[in-house]
Amino acid sequence: MKLQVIHDSRIQSLNDRDLRQGSFVLYWMQQSQRAAYNHALEYAVQQANQVGQGVLVVFGLMDNYPEANLRHYTFMLEGLQETKAVLGKRGIKMIVQKGHPADVALAAGRKASLIVCDRGYLRHQRQWRKKVARKAGCRVVQVESDVVVPLEAVSGKAEYAARTIRPKIHNHIKDYLVELKPTKIKKSSLQLGTKGIDLSDISAVLKKMSLNRSVGPVSHFFKGGTAQARQIFADFLRQRFKNYVENRNQPQTDDVSHMSKYLHFGQISPLYLALQILKTDKGYKDAREAFIEELVVRRELAMNFVYYTPNYDSYACLPNWAQKTLAEHKKDRREYRYTRRQLENARTHDEYWNAAMREMKSTGFMHNYMRMYWGKKNLEWSTTPEQAFKTTLAINNKYFLDGRDANSYTGVAWVFGVHDRAWFERPIFGKIRYMAASGLERKCDIQAYVKKVDALERQSRK
């Protein structure tokens, strides 16, 4: 049987240890929480087939995950439940165990011949993998499955802007837009004795966990899982894709893909989405290009940012020109100033901004165009830019299903000048790009957006 192609650039040994005479190959799943289009999983299957063993998949479910709350945990568990079931049908046992992910991986890996892990670009994700590689008694191999073009193949440094990374990505993208079909397994792992928690009742699992419950689930808007993601994306391609170019910056419409939350939890593969786009009618050339721009160029610029910028979550990550100009305007008079509480309660004088905040709280999502406006106003209405940065990131990560993503950190930093250029100097913002309510009125039907959010809020109260 022909092996599925996994480029060498996706595969990295994280330690120098050898394969061991164990009883299975362990796939420690953490970022890529899916059964399909998962290079780490397929690599593990290939390796297991070679030594005549099965693949055990383990996921570490942690109490009090930093900044996560009931909303995020619910969405994630909905996805994990499905992934476990789908893997089971393929003869692959998946267990979810409570504990710190690295500890769970190490414990499950004691009898493994080899540990395979997937890849994440945030600080803690990298630390966990490092720890497992250091302490494991066998070889640990990391397989990238979270971007279309592996980061190091694109660039070895923090890119300055979209325009600098764009040609570098397009130089390689063709090589990586290749199908990844499931490799047939030679030996089932379903008989392995290792026990995990029962995922059949998600609310029962959640009840027993220690976690922040201040923000409720949004399953009636967005349910977690690969099947849901595929369904939403298929609907997008069928109904909304034709409007994408015209409407993607029109917040009163819903002509967006809604994939970012599924991408964040690894429930859908960016490669799968890109390949689906290639299958669309060639007549939608502009929409195809615009979507690939968002999915690959901008998303992978965000990955590049967090990977090569150690302090991606602090104010000091901003470029010098941005910090300088904001410092020069620190003392400027602020006509409006709101506390974090006022902001979170959507109690500002600006009904457009309030609507954006309400959409975020009630659905776990905010239209992309409003995310920019929302962030820019946080900067305008905070006492200092440093405080604005902190508050914006905190609220972002609290309510968005895709909070704490590389795109969250990059999106917030963009508000303060990252990947952007200088503009006409004005109060508070200095040379940072400004956005105004009048711009919303000029460019979109912002009243219709407010009404849309009113309706969404009513729906969420039901």
Add this chain to the structure above:
DNA sequence: ATCGGCTCGCGCAA
């Protein structure tokens, strides 16, 4: 409705 100016720095051409 459309246009130019504003402004910084990267990366390429020379």
Add this chain to the structure above:
DNA sequence: TGCGCGAAGCCGAT
């Protein structure tokens, strides 16, 4: 070293 141009804009002039 010079020059073009860019993650989503604003504003005033025409």
